[in-house]
Amino acid sequence: MKIQKYTPKYEDSWLRCRVLAYLYTSMYEDVETSKPTFEGRPSIELIAIEDGIVVGLLDMVLDTEELKTSFLAKGLGAFLKVIAVHPDYQSKGIGRKLYETALNELESTPIEFIELYTRGDEQANNFYKKLGFELLAETYDVFGVEKSLSKPISINGIENKMLKATYENGEPCDYILVDGVYEVYDLKALDNIEYDRYYPARGYYKKVK
Ligand SMILES: CC(C)(COP(=O)(O)OP(=O)(O)OC[C@H]1O[C@@H](n2cnc3c(N)ncnc32)[C@H](O)[C@@H]1OP(=O)(O)O)[C@@H](O)C(=O)NCCC(=O)NCCS
Numbered sequence: 001m002k003i004q005k006y007t008p009k010y011e012d013s014w015l016r017c018r019v020l021a022y023l024y025t026s027m028y029e030d031v032e033t034s035k036p037t038f039e040g041r042p043s044i045e046l047i048a049i050e051d052g053i054v055v056g057l058l059d060m061v062l063d064t065e066e067l068k069t070s071f072l073a074k075g076l077g078a079f080l081k082v083i084a085v086h087p088d089y090q091s092k093g094i095g096r097k098l099y100e101t102a103l104n105e106l107e108s109t110p111i112e113f114i115e116l117y118t119r120g121d122e123q124a125n126n127f128y129k130k131l132g133f134e135l136l137a138e139t140y141d142v143f144g145v146e147k148s149l150s151k152p153i154s155i156n157g158i159e160n161k162m163l164k165a166t167y168e169n170g171e172p173c174d175y176i177l178v179d180g181v182y183e184v185y186d187l188k189a190l191d192n193i194e195y196d197r198y199y200p201a202r203g204y205y206k207k208v209k
Contacts, residue, residue: 001055001094003101006045011035013054014047021084026119029143036081041067042109044078044102048085048094055089057082058098062111070115072136078106080116095127145177162186163203 006014014035022028038061048056063069063076070077080102085094106114116133118124119141129135153165153173165173165185174189175182182193183201190198 001048001050001089001097003046003048003056003097006035006047006057006059008035010047010049010054014057017054017057017086018082018084020087021090024087025121025124027121044105046098046101048089048098050089054086056085056094056098058084058102060102060114062106062109070113072115073113075112076110077113077115078102078109078111080114083116090123096131099131143180145180149177151176 011034015032018032022030036059038059042062042064044058044060044062046058047054059081060078061069061081062078065076068076070079083095083098085098114133116128118128151173152168153176154168156164156166158164163185165176167173174186175184175193177183182189182195184190184193184198
């Protein structure tokens with residue numbers, strides 16, 4: 001196993017390692033479909049290679065005097081965006097090696113601290129504690145719908161391939177929040193939503209008798 005700087009040649013292997021590493025954690029929904037770049041900002045981007053494939057990865061983006069994204073302390077910080085080891089290679093010291101290599105690189109920079117966020121997984125929390133990180137902040141990532149926003153609806157048929165939905169009082173319903181995702185029944189409703197992206201949700205049917 002060797003640790004080296006990331007190069008785009010390894011993007012596909014990087015993505016596979018990233019997805020598989022997160023699959024067995026509480027962060028399983030946090031998937032990248034292209035390798036994040038840091039728009040010219042100073043960064044440390046490392047990979048661990050074994051038999052030509054990426055088995056570990058680390059991305060850190062560094063504060064500058066002009067642009068500071070860390071906020072847990074004053075001064076310049078390095079934000080650990082991701083550290084991940086392929087599930088078949090975990091607990092063999094690769095995570096620690098990636099971290100120590102990044103730490104070495106930070107020595108020649110003005111960075112004073114490292115900041116990172118994770119969820120409740122024992123493996124990741126143990127890992128950071130073992131490396132000497134201190135727990136400074138605890139917030140919650142909640143997936144769901146605010147109670148006041150959650151209203152029962154009925155689906156009353158299909159018109160021009162769009163489902164027709166109404167609230168209990170019979171008023172038409174253009175969209176609702178389901179598991180943190182807006183389900184939209186009339187494209188006009190998009191005017192009310194600040195969205196990053198949307199996809200068609202397709203219902204298929206086949207008669208078998
Ligand atoms: C967390 C992760 C990066 C650690 O990398 P790793 O190569 O598996 O860890 P290492 O072998 O270098 O272990 C270093 C320390 O981490 C802790 N650790 C590692 N695996 C652990 C496990 N399964 N359970 C509990 N602690 C564990 C131990 O304290 C270990 O120290 P030790 O070897 O002296 O006991 C890796 O397991 C991983 O990718 N997990 C899934 C993705 C993830 O949670 N990433 C962090 C996102 S914020």
